[in-house]
């Protein structure tokens with residue numbers, strides 16, 4: 062008789078360790094994971110479809126609600142795509158304010174993640190401490206933008222709110238706070254034996270796999286791939302800064318690509334973001350914050366625009382790309398968003414292979430998944446309710462047909 | 470019917486995401502952490518609907534989550550209260566015209582408390598849980614007057 066057959070264990074879509082709905086099908090032999098299959102689709106809302114029925118300014122708010130945690134990243138990329146398509150110049154002051162908001166978001170997102178990761182390890186006191194530290198930046202975001210989540214700051218051709226003189230001391234206070242607290246974060250996450258024991262050599266993603274699966278963001282940087290849009294193709298105010306992609310060897314001198322390395326990258330990036338915010342604040346240019354303050358006029362201009370545009374931005378989880386095609390209509394002809402989790406998803410498969418069941422939560426959390434950003438649907442025939450999985454060839458064929466249709 | 474006095478205890482809460490943008494979910498987690506710290510009121514997030522008194526539901530309900538929403542509602546023992554957190558669960562919000570959205574939540578299960586906002590503020594969610602608790606008190610058989618008294622007591 063064979064030793065043992067593999068157990069099938071489904072996890073999700075609703076599970077206490079998952080913030081968002083997502084289904085995993087594990088095959089487990091004893092305590093070891095033999096294989097894993099992902100079944101996304103539980104969080105699909107059809108956002109791109111809705112966007113095609115709305116005007117450009119309305120879409121900004123929809124883009125914000127692709128994901129509450131990346132609620133600066135998606136509008137940032139979307140606005141850049143539209144500006145790229147319509148040839149709109151953004152005033153320098155607005156570029157700096159955009160970067161300040163994006164970096165504040167990165168601070169809150171990384172600290173949020175660190176807390177969740179500690180929770181998955183069963184280290185709840187660290188969860189509480191790190192979320193306490195996070196509240197400082199949430200307060201600041203609320204003061205600048207008026208909301209804790211979904212800031213509503215971005216507008217085509219600039220930002221909607223200025224940073225006033227009175228706010229600047231408050232922002233400096235936050236910068237000082239994080240500089241103070243940073244050493245503690247490092248102590249807790251990087252020098253603590255209990256975190257190291259649970260995360261070293263767990264969920265390894267090799268350099269080759271990271272390249273092969275085209276992963277992005279901290280997930281790929283932790284495997285030693287120096288990839289960061291802010292470094293590779295500087296845009297907005299990042300062009301004035303000299304940003305270097307952070308890899309774990311800066312801290313430890315070596316790259317293992319495990320969960321521990323992903324913690325290192327994110328913790329170091331918190332400090333990097335604090336420095337970027339400080340630089341932007343010191344060099345904040347004077348001037349306008351919008352290229353066209355009247356929204357009606359802006360919409361009229363966009364209605365005359367024709368062309369394609371791509372907007373890229375390094376979100377906390379990696380590169381987000383928005384593609385927009387304008388065709389002298391009120392609404393865009395095509396809008397396509399690609400969020401970082403979509404790329405990082407497949408890296409779960411090599412990471413989870415041969416791991417223990419108890420490590421599932423931390424490995425899943427280690428890429429900082431954002432299902433809301435990523436989710437797609439499977440096709441279901443509405444008459445027969447049969448699900449259909451498209452192969453790569455079929456997808457390619459559909460894509461070619463669509464290109465032909467649109468060229469006509 | 471007069472229910473047992475079993476509700477003289479802390480409220481346990483189960484959180485269900487039916488396809489939200491995550492904004493409200495993050496605010497729910499923020500509730501548990503030191504700034505708002507609802508655990509001091511005995512409010513605790515639990516891992517199974519079978520242990521819960523209150524359901525916190527976020528998201529506009531997409532097609533794939535609908536059967537799960539109903540299932541989880543049925544799995545929660547009576548007496549229970551349902552709170553919808555966020556505008557998108559209350560009315561559809563920005564997602565109102567999608568092909569994949571079958572919500573809002575109250576089209577499918579009875580809802581007791583709505584917490585509006587996109588996202589809802591943590592203070593608002595605490596207030597919502599308080600309202601749900603009062604509803605559970607009423608289910609226990611307190612008269613309208615007694616409930617009002619209780620509201621005054623809580624406010625004081």
Ligand code: SF4
Nearest residue numbers: 490492555556557587
């Ligand atoms: S109400 Fe708004 S913030 Fe909350 S989940 Fe819905 S879309 Fe997101």
